[in-house]
Amino acid sequence: MNRDLEALIKAFITMHECRLSERPHYLAEYETLPENALRGSTGVSREKVTELIRRRAAAFVKAQSRPPSLPPRA
Numbered sequence: 001m002n003r004d005l006e007a008l009i010k011a012f013i014t015m016h017e018c019r020l021s022e023r024p025h026y027l028a029e030y031e032t033l034p035e036n037a038l039r040g041s042t043g044v045s046r047e048k049v050t051e052l053i054r055r056r057a058a059a060f061v062k063a064q065s066r067p068p069s070l071p072p073r074a
Contacts, residue, residue, distance in 0.1 A: 004033070005053075005056070007033055008030075008033045008034060008049075008053050009053060009056050009057050009060050011026065011029055011030040011033055012030055012053050012054070012057045013057050013060065013061060014026050014030075015027055015029075015030045016057075034046055034049050034050065034053075
């Protein structure tokens with residue numbers, strides 16, 4: 001995975017999982033990252049990047065979660 005994309009995903013997740021009092025700090029940090037990622041790209045809008053990050057963050061969180069334990073065989 002691209003370093004910039006991974007940083008965006010982690011910042012997005014952190015922003016949504018932090019305490020409400022800490023959110024302005026993490027929101028400011030998150031909003032600077034897409035600008036850095038978009039500098040080298042042409043034809044990609046900030047809205048497309050944000051949508052991509054939302055989808056990837058959901059997949060990332062799902063992949064990091066542990067599967068439910070299965071009951072023992074009878």
